[in-house]
Every structure is written in C-alpha cells, then in structure tokens.
Amino acid sequence: MEQQQDPGQARARVLIVDDDPTVAEIVSGYLDRAGYDVDHAGDGPDALARAAAHRPDLVVLDLMLPGMDGLEVCRRIRGRGPVPVIMLTARGDEDDRILGLEVGADDYVTKPFSPRELVLRVESVLRRARPAPPSAAVLRAAGLAVDPVARRAHKNGTELALTIREFDLLAFFLRHPGRAFTREELMHQVWGWDFGDLSTVTVHVRRLRGKIEDDPARPRLIQTVWGVGYRFDTADTHGTGTPDATPPDARTADARASDAGEG
C-alpha cells in the first residue's frame, strides 16, 4: 500500500509527460491517491511550459514523445534546475537507459510497468532528493560547528584545519561546555591514557587555542582554571557562577569511547 503524505505538509507536485492519455490517466490516479499533486502534459512544448509554470518537485517523463524528443525535454527541464526525473523507456531498450543516464534521469522504469512500482519509485526518488533536515549530530557553540561524522570543524563558516588530537579535544569540549576538567581527566577522556606526561595536554590546548581563539594570548573559549585545568566557555554560559552547571546535554560519564574516537 502506498502511504499518504503528511497532512499539513504541502503535497509534492509531480508532472507526468506522456502522449498516451490512458497511461497518463492511470498513473495520475495512482499518484493522486498516494497523495501527490499531479499535473499532466501531452507533448514536449507543453511539458516545458508546465514545468516552468508549476515548478514540479518531480517529473515522470515518457521517452517516446511526438514532436520533441523526450531526451531533449529532459535536458531542458534539468537545465533550469535540479528537478528529479523518472524516465519511462521501452522494455529492454538498453540504449535509452544509457542516454537517460547521460541526460540526467534519476531513475527509469521500463514499459510495461505496474503503476504500483512507479509510485514506489516516485516515493524513493523524492525521499532521496529531500534536503537533509537539521542534522542533530553537529555540535555548535560560540560560532563553532563541529561535525564528528564528517570530521569537519568550522568557525564562523570557514573551515578549520585541525589535527586528530585537536579535533577530538575540541569535540570533547563542545560536548561538555562550562565544566572544568583537570589535565588528567582530559588525558583520560580524549587520549584514553591513564598515565603520561600531562604537558601533552597543555601543548595541545595551546595549539587548539591558536586555531579557534580570536586572540590566543587572551583566550575566551578555552579558559584556564588555575590549579585545576581548563574549561570551555560559550557565550551563553557566561556570568553564572554555577558550581554544578550541567548543560542540557544529558551525556554522562564514559563518554570517552564516543568522544575520543578510536581506542
């Protein structure tokens, strides 16, 4: 069964381009019942006009069109913007598939096809084309954005060139803002070591400061807690003398495994 779309969400517009009225009608019925806003064009020029007027979210395009070549239509439609295209080709016509691939089709369905399958393809392509919604995996604070999955860090939109240790250290700080850590703790959490020269931590904090602080000589983000260690301060966790200011982040102990990457 096809699933309905979210009520409240605008229905996705689908443009069907086919010169056979019966095929178009069947497909329209299926897509309509599946919750799409369907438009139909019978030939190439009509397709281009409707595509320009209605700005569909997806185009189902028959390759065999009277007048204008389906490939040409595809090319022109995609020339205006990144609209996903599903192409209907004759059964087993390998050449058409290849051409469709080159011209910019995102998927193809061979005729005769089951309307059910077409609906599935439409859903699949649209799902794939949807821009990724706010990825929750990105850590943000004080103009910094750290993506542990991509292993990228940005400061005010420009990318930072961080080494592994610097990246892991910054990611750890971002996960635990406003809290002071001793060098031993950092060495344990970020390095995974329970012993070693603690000046290693000092040096890496210094290097990280040099890359993320506006004035490394007078650091704002990574504060030195005299006699203790370091604390990452964001702009919003400022001024509150909170002794136990656990951020909304519910992350507790043993964050090492996820914070410091590999063991």
Place this chain on the structure above:
Amino acid sequence: MEQQQDPGQARARVLIVDDDPTVAEIVSGYLDRAGYDVDHAGDGPDALARAAAHRPDLVVLDLMLPGMDGLEVCRRIRGRGPVPVIMLTARGDEDDRILGLEVGADDYVTKPFSPRELVLRVESVLRRARPAPPSAAVLRAAGLAVDPVARRAHKNGTELALTIREFDLLAFFLRHPGRAFTREELMHQVWGWDFGDLSTVTVHVRRLRGKIEDDPARPRLIQTVWGVGYRFDTADTHGTGTPDATPPDARTADARASDAGEG
C-alpha cells in the same frame, strides 16, 4: 524475491488461474515443459487459497472468472506481497488492459494467444522481476552520474572506464557523501573483508582519483582525512549549512550487500 529456475535451484512456481480447463491444461503443459512448477486454480477463492499455500513466483490470471472478479483476485494476491502477475484479457478490450495495469499487473496477454508467447512473457517477467529490487536509481553528485544497475559511470557526460573495485568504491562514496570513513570501514563496506592490507584501499582511492579528479594531485572530490581515512565531498556539502547530507537512516549489516553491489 524468489529464485528462478537455475539448475540446482528450485523451479519457479507459476500459478495459473483460469476457469477453462482446456486452456489451463495447454498452458500448463507448455510451462511444465519450459521447466516451471505449475499449479492451477479454477476460480477466485481457489486462486487465493493456492496462492497463500504455494507462494508462487508468478501468477497467470484470467480476467474473466466465475464468482469473483479477476481484478479483485489480482488486488488481493498483490496485497500480500510483490508477486508478478500476467493478465489474460479479451482481445482489443482496452478497458480491461487499463484496469489490469491499474490493479498492478506486470504484463498482459490478449486472447486468443499462442502458448509459446505466454511462455516468453512468463520468462520475461520473471527475469525482469528478479534482478530489479526496487532501489536501482542513478547516483548523482558533482558532475558524476553512476548507474549501479547498468554499471556505468559518467563524468560531465563522458563515460568513465572504471574497474569493478573503482566502480564499487565510487558508488559507495556517492551513497554517503560528506562522511569520513576509515580504511577499515571502506575495506569492510566495499570489499567485504574484515581483515587485509589497508594499503589496498589507499591504492584504489589513488587510482579512482586519477580517473575522476580534475587534478589528482590536488583532489577535490575524495578528500584525505589525515589519520582517519577519506571523505567524499560534493560542492554543496561545503560550509556550515548542511555539513551532513547523509540521512541518519538505518545503517545496518545489510548495507554492505546493497552498497558494494552484488559482485
């Protein structure tokens, strides 16, 4: 999907639904000689029962049935699973054809038909139904277009001559843009190995770079993540806005089979 008749494999099961015994017998004979395991039902309820019991790989369904409508039978059978259906319709009855397609038939044969033709259709539908598990779309990014089904890759319209490993590697990268992978992960996901010389990955990345990068010495698409591995970057996954284009979908064990192709 089910298996086709390979030597050693079980024969494909075909269920014939027709109220005319002579027709059913003739068709059964042909299909049996063609190597299929044939079952027969004379009316709608019988068809549903046998379909449930024997789980056929394909159903040949006469539209004109006593008792229950053929369309209703088709609808119910397909409601249980994605079974291919070939429909037998009266000659020139356009409405039946349309209805058949609407209900989800994969092909149709008009009566009177030659049993030989029906066998060909059966083979065709089974062949088509098997190796086309739904998601067989085209991957696109940064001027690249990769068709996993056709095993073709294009860059800016010109075809790339990729080896098997290079193709699988590129397809995997295109499926997970903007995400960093270690060599171990790539070896596992693309090669399917859990051990082995990781320099193999390095070498293949280099060879792939030589074919898809404008300046392989200064790669833009496949970025090296120092100390970690590699990351495929598209033009649009650049900057703070959308650092992660990969939806947090189910990334399970079966991802390998679909990612690396079926070899």
Place this chain on the structure above:
DNA sequence: GCGCCGACGTCCGCGTTCCGTAAGGAGCCG
C-alpha cells in the same frame, strides 16, 4: 597451447604532517 594485457594486491622509498617531550620564560599566589 601460448603469449599479451588488464586488474588487483603488495611492497618500498620519499616527503610531509603530526605528536610527545623538553626547556626556558612569564604569570600567579602566598
């Protein structure tokens, strides 16, 4: 059968990057 060729995995040398440590100087506190 024989030789050619492409694909693949492995190995080695080189240049680069990064890391941990050491040492000297400055800052903070009693």
Place this chain on the structure above:
DNA sequence: CGGCTCCTTACGGAACGCGGACGTCGGCGC
C-alpha cells in the same frame, strides 16, 4: 621573593599518505 603553575617555542622521531613499481592471476586473442 620563592615556589608553583602555566605558556611558549623548538626539536627529534614516529606515523602517515603518496607515488611508483612489481608479481600474480585470469581472460582474451592469436
């Protein structure tokens, strides 16, 4: 002022990535 802590810089070595090249295996044509 003395002791301790922290900052800064420098350096050697290890780790890493890259490019080039080699040996093997299988397919294909002769």
